Amino acid sequence: MNAPEVISLGCRLNIAESERMKAMLADSGDVVVINSCAVTSEAVRQTRQAIRRARRARPYARLIVTGCAAEIERDAIAAMPEVDGLIANAAKLDPRAWNVPLPAAPPAPTRTRSFIAVQNGCDHACTFCVIPQGRGASRSMTIAEVLREVEHHLDLGAQEVVLTGVDVTSWGHDLPGTPPLGALVEAVLSAFPQLPRLRMSSLDGVEIDEALFELFASEERLMPHLHLSMQHGHDLILKRMKRRHSRADAIALVQRLKARRADVAIGADLIAGFPTETAEHHTANLSIIGDLDIVHGHIFPYSPRPGTPAARMPQVEHAAIKARAAQLRSAVAARRGAWLQSLVGETLTVLAERDGTGYAPNYARVDLPEGTPAGTLIDITPAALEGGLLR
Template identity: 35%
Template structure:
């Protein structure tokens, strides 16, 4: 069959697959490849005619963005380990670099490009695989593919495509959904994708992410995600349970159930008005099963919307103590007018009703949220409505996002942008309020018992002197750490015995997600352990605690 004119034939030796890289160099043969820039195809750079392709022994996977991206990066990491490659850090000049990109904002896309440049600078001979959301959109932000670079343009097929790269099988690579097409476009490719491999551990993480849902067709005015992940899919319950058991067996005590639009688990659209069967809450059914997995101490949910909180889901949260009393409910704005412009599926009043229902059924739940400040057309009155709603809810944490137009979204075309100076001022106002609310939320738990999942630990060695029951607190604890009541006090020390003592400081998350700091503990506290603590004091960013 004749090839399109925008393709040209090349007899160059292209970057070898991993299996080829392990062969003797003399066994490799040049292969004919198609190189070109046709929109919508898998693109692959190659070695030039005089370039010797290096063997592949080490790899590095870097991820930017959300929990779904981190999950998929972990899939790639485990896959390459199963193929016998050795993981190293990026500074270790790996032979293969996988960059899981993010493009939800222009800043995220810029960071993705910076990471690609850094990887190329550290090891110019490395094969770089670009995956995630950035290659999936035709925004012009992806840098030109150089030698030894591969772009996977369909995130849904990233695992299958990475396997094809490794095995040098191009058959599934020339594929991409028409992700820029609007819903209902007949050109939209709805071909089922190959199910990705599951994960069995999250090395270096105390909490494991478990992606159960992918895709969004909601087309919120500010969001690029429907262009990058337009097809909805949900992982079958049995596969979710099997993966959860594997993660527990690997030592993870907490699993974060994640998805691009988690509330649409088991649905073929995120638009609730198009749901034909509303009598069944499939997310609640999944969580009821997941909560029964032996050894799973904690379940946490990623972002939800108010419409996702049904009576069935509330019943589920109340029935299982290992589902944490913490819900991240996206708000974005407290103004109904702005919510409508954003194309959100709720009003401020509906949001408050859901929060009131949760507070009536759960013991002081932590409600966290995201808010966009300075969306086009946002007036002072709109912002005041957001402030009032934030105060009414009493959020335990607020992520404040100053609006920046994202190329390819409806909001980027709106004609009434807000002055950047006003956006900065409003953002500062909201952040100050959020900090006050977070501290007020923690205050109600001071003096109570909580459980902390240890995420990090440090140690310090201090001199300790004893003599007839007296000690020098400045030496024992350091000049700035002994109690104020004995600060700058000098004791007469006789018959002293010098001793070096190590104390440990650990930090982690409570059930309600705020950080607790355990200071000067006499013995190590293993990372990933859950410890019962007494919350002792409230600091600006965390609570202090001692082990009960």
């Protein structure tokens, strides 16, 4: 009999949740779970593609879909002939939803980095975003719960822990006393001095509290890699998106951080072709890449999502969206290439992955010597940049 399989699409939160589902379903027999994504129309297309591919590979398995697409595109996904059932996003970590014994043991990580979902859901109303429909209101793990999770992963040999969620910087807003995210990060680092590396997933810059900023600026075990949920480089578009920061806010944050920790690498999410975006707005979006020194860029061509205000705004032509996304990707690639080239000859402590590469603290990807054991930290001095990899 085939072992259960969980196929994860989309964000790091889905990756963390998929690990837990694998543990819950370990004795469930011939079942395939698609942990889906619906952040863009392309993500939904990839979810459908994954469902069809899984059915071809496992024709006799029970095929269950959960995740955001199972909420937001429920009727359409349920109507697919390959699908045997859906599990609500809010219930996917509840063993009762899967008819498996209580309680489920914490999962053993299958990746070299351990992803811990400290927060779920979102209370904001960005006009382009459908994720609150799929994830619900923001809710946080307590500090004690997070510390137990970290301890479990460290006991299993984790060298790096990644704190993730839908809107990580809103962590604590629903807890007694509304502790800031910096309090959680400080608690993790203080409780586990043996933890070599702690990394944060995407953050909303306007909600980075002073304690978290100070840790980013001075704590070596907190990786110098700040990924901002930026979305655009023009203030009018940010206002129409209902984002809570301005272009100047983001630039000031990065300048302030780099003045304290020059090696920090900046990442950002940027949307191309948001409704009403003009050529002038697009030029500002392009220029924010240089102003923030973005070397880890996630570029999303805008696609209207069901039930969102942006879907009712005047839309940009598809060809223009595609062209603008390509320009943004090209600008990020050029800046990233120059940044990677600057790391040649610099000694980097790299966490080895299972594919023969690894990640430096600043999230630069490095090609490792053959036979380097996965999950180990190794000092590497790259001699060249080839194919986007330091070698």
